[in-house]
Amino acid sequence: MHIPDGFLNTATAAATYVVSAGGVGYSIKEANKKLGEKHVPLMGVMGAFIFAAQMLNFPVMGGTSGHLIGGALAAILLGPWAGALIMTCVLIVQALVFQDGGITALGANVFNMALLACFAGYYLYRAVVSLMGENRTGTLVGGFVGAWASVFVAAIACAIELALSGRVPLGVALPAMAGVHALIGIGEGLITAVVLSFVMATRADLLQLQKV
Amino acid sequence: MKHSFIDKYSDLDSFIHRLDPRTRILSTLAFILAVMVTPPTAWEAFALYFVLLAALIILAQLPPLYVLKRSSVVLPFVLMVAVFVPFMGHGEMTGSYNVWVWRVSLSHEGLLVLWNMLVKSWLSALALILLSSTTRFPDLLKGLERLGVPRVMVMILSFMYRYIFVLADEVMRMRRARDSRGGLGTRVWGREQLRQIRTVGNMIGTLFIRSYERAERVYGAMVARGFDGQVRTLSALRFRRADWGFGAAFCAALLLIGLITVIS
Numbered sequence: 240m241h242i243p244d245g246f247l248n249t250a251t252a253a254a255t256y257v258v259s260a261g262g263v264g265y266s267i268k269e270a271n272k273k274l275g276e277k278h279v280p281l282m283g284v285m286g287a288f289i290f291a292a293q294m295l296n297f298p299v300m301g302g303t304s305g306h307l308i309g310g311a312l313a314a315i316l317l318g319p320w321a322g323a324l325i326m327t328c329v330l331i332v333q334a335l336v337f338q339d340g341g342i343t344a345l346g347a348n349v350f351n352m353a354l355l356a357c358f359a360g361y362y363l364y365r366a367v368v369s370l371m372g373e374n375r376t377g378t379l380v381g382g383f384v385g386a387w388a389s390v391f392v393a394a395i396a397c398a399i400e401l402a403l404s405g406r407v408p409l410g411v412a413l414p415a416m417a418g419v420h421a422l423i424g425i426g427e428g429l430i431t432a433v434v435l436s437f438v439m440a441t442r443a444d445l446l447q448l449q450k451v
Numbered sequence: 452m453k454h455s456f457i458d459k460y461s462d463l464d465s466f467i468h469r470l471d472p473r474t475r476i477l478s479t480l481a482f483i484l485a486v487m488v489t490p491p492t493a494w495e496a497f498a499l500y501f502v503l504l505a506a507l508i509i510l511a512q513l514p515p516l517y518v519l520k521r522s523s524v525v526l527p528f529v530l531m532v533a534v535f536v537p538f539m540g541h542g543e544m545t546g547s548y549n550v551w552v553w554r555v556s557l558s559h560e561g562l563l564v565l566w567n568m569l570v571k572s573w574l575s576a577l578a579l580i581l582l583s584s585t586t587r588f589p590d591l592l593k594g595l596e597r598l599g600v601p602r603v604m605v606m607i608l609s610f611m612y613r614y615i616f617v618l619a620d621e622v623m624r625m626r627r628a629r630d631s632r633g634g635l636g637t638r639v640w641g642r643e644q645l646r647q648i649r650t651v652g653n654m655i656g657t658l659f660i661r662s663y664e665r666a667e668r669v670y671g672a673m674v675a676r677g678f679d680g681q682v683r684t685l686s687a688l689r690f691r692r693a694d695w696g697f698g699a700a701f702c703a704a705l706l707l708i709g710l711i712t713v714i715s
Contacts, residue, residue: 243525244483245571246532252487267603276680279603280670283610284618288662290611291618295626297651298644307655316659328604328611335591336457336583338524338576342483406564407532419531426648433652434659442660 240397240416241333242348244341248404255400256346262354263327266320266451273451274321282321286328289313293329297426305426310352311360311389312431315382316438318450322357347400351393360389378439378446379432386431387424394420457615458591460513460584466693467511467585472594474694478701479582483575485705489712491567496712497574503704504577511585521580525572529565588612597688606682610669618662625654 247255270278289309296304309329314322327349333339340348364385371377398416402409438445461468467475482500489496508518583591589612596605629650670678 241528243528243572244575245487245573246528246568249487263604264601267601271603276678277670279606279680279682280610280673281666283607284614284662284666284669286607286611287614287618288659290615291622291662292655292658294619294622295651295654297648307651312655312659324607328607331608332457332611332615335579336588338521338579338583341572341575342480342579343487343575401532406568412532415532429645429648430652430655433649434656437653437656438659441656445660445663 240351240394240420241330241340242344242351242397242400243338244343246341246404246406247344247347247400248406251400251404252343252346254346255350259327259346259349259354262323263349266324266327269320270324270451273449278321278451282324282328285313285317285321285325286332289325289329290332297430299426305423307430307434308352308356308390308427310356310393311364311382311386311427312434314357314361314389315364315385315431315435316445317448319357319361321451322361323353326353326357347397351396351400355396356389356393359392360385363388375436375439378435382432382435383428385428387421387428390420390424390427391417457612458583458586458588460517461587463512463585465510465512465585466697467507467581469693470585470697471688471690471694472586472590473598473688474690474698475582475586476591476594476598478698479578481702481705482578485709486571486574486578489571489709491563491570493712493715495715496708497570499708499711500574501577503708504574504581508577508581511581513581513584518577518580518584522573522576525569525576529569529572593684593688609682614662614665614669617665618658621658621661622654625657629654 270282274281289312292309292312293306296306299305310322310326313325316322317325330340330345330348330353334342334345334348362385364381367381367384368377371380394416395413398407398409398412401407401412435446482504486497486500489500505515508515586594589609592605592609592612596602
């Protein structure tokens with residue numbers, strides 16, 4: 240759901256740019272405060288990790304394949320602000336190098352897929368874990384729910400932005416985006432849960448990292 | 452891993468490649484903004500924008516077919532979101548067809564909205580392909596930094612660029628190992644599909660642990676060499692006469708296209 244250039248009107252593009260710039264600026268400050276000078280190499284390598292993880296495809300249906308998006312995973316492992324910062328870097332590289340998402344729409348894409356996705360994913364995960372207890376089941380269910388929601392809210396925000404720009408009526412964009420991404424979210428949720436299960440089995444200490 | 456994985460053709464040598472990265476970044480931004488504010492019915496303006504880009508692509512010695520193929524990246528989004536728009540509009544209808552049992556009407560207004568999104572996203576993608584195929588990524592980052600993008604962001608992006616190659620190599624090795632062990636079944640339904648998802652999840656988990664440990668080692672090595680949170684680099688960026696000339700000519704071309712649009 241990377242929005243290309245030309246899909247947003249000037250007002251929506253500018254408004255989302257302002258909000259995203261503020262959010263990313265704050266996330267840099269948070270990362271710097273909590274991780275010190277270590278945040279630069281850590282965030283950079285983690286950005287490369289998400290980027291590389293997105294290269295791994297899994298079959299979806301009818302011969303198509305999907306891949307992990309990773310916003311919720313990054314947020315659950317490293318915290319919502321760190322996750323948002325990492326996803327912003329991934330989105331910048333995707334826009335500049337692969338034209339996946341436009342430059343004028345970068346603000347909107349960062350808002351949807353970095354800020355909203357990471358915060359929705361992280362806090363839903365926390366909510367489920369606090370309901371079901373800090374055990375294997377709680378972590379896996381929380382990971383699934385958080386990852387599913389991260390995709391779903393990003394898609395809804397994307398539909399609303401397109402509608403606000405007067406490009407697509409909300410009645411068309413919302414059901415289309417929400418429907419497709421409710422399905423995509425299942426794959427994201429399953430993969431995220433498996434990753435968390437694997438990390439728990441091999442390096443459980445990495446799930447207890449300081450959250451940024 | 453091939454070095455050109457990220458910025459293919461950026462090591463060619465042409466007039467465009469020799470410009471200062473900032474000239475190319477600013478020109479690309481100006482172009483995309485100009486396209487963004489052009490009204491959708493300004494047909495000749497879009498044609499002229501395309502001619503301008505095509506001329507620069509030829510001048511930069513990029514293979515036209517490669518550029519065209521890469522610009523198709525905007526299509527999935529258009530197909531998913533926008534392709535229904537012409538059938539939903541209310542305004543003046545341009546035509547109405549019977550497709551099997553449905554009566555399909557195309558609205559003029561809807562077609563215009565679709566055209567607006569399609570042409571603008573495509574032209575912008577072409578401009579960005581021109582930028583990323585003529586600018587090496589480290590130069591692009593250096594240019595962005597000198598143009599005022601926060602230094603921390605640029606530093607994180609440089610680290611990311613550095614390690615994308617390492618980790619992408621790692622992913623390719625893991626994928627090869629999986630495939631040679633029969634990790635990809637032909638039947639992809641039910642349990643087999645779940646098994647493949649579990650395999651990919653475990654691979655990503657391994658990749659995360661390796662990446663995190665690598666980040667720790669990298670940081671340790673940096674601290675051992677006196678890292679204090681600042682990265683000091685030499686920056687030899689300099690606007691030369693060619694940059695001023697290109698910038699002026701490019702802005703003049705954009706203004707001319709704007710003028711033609713206003714007049715007609």
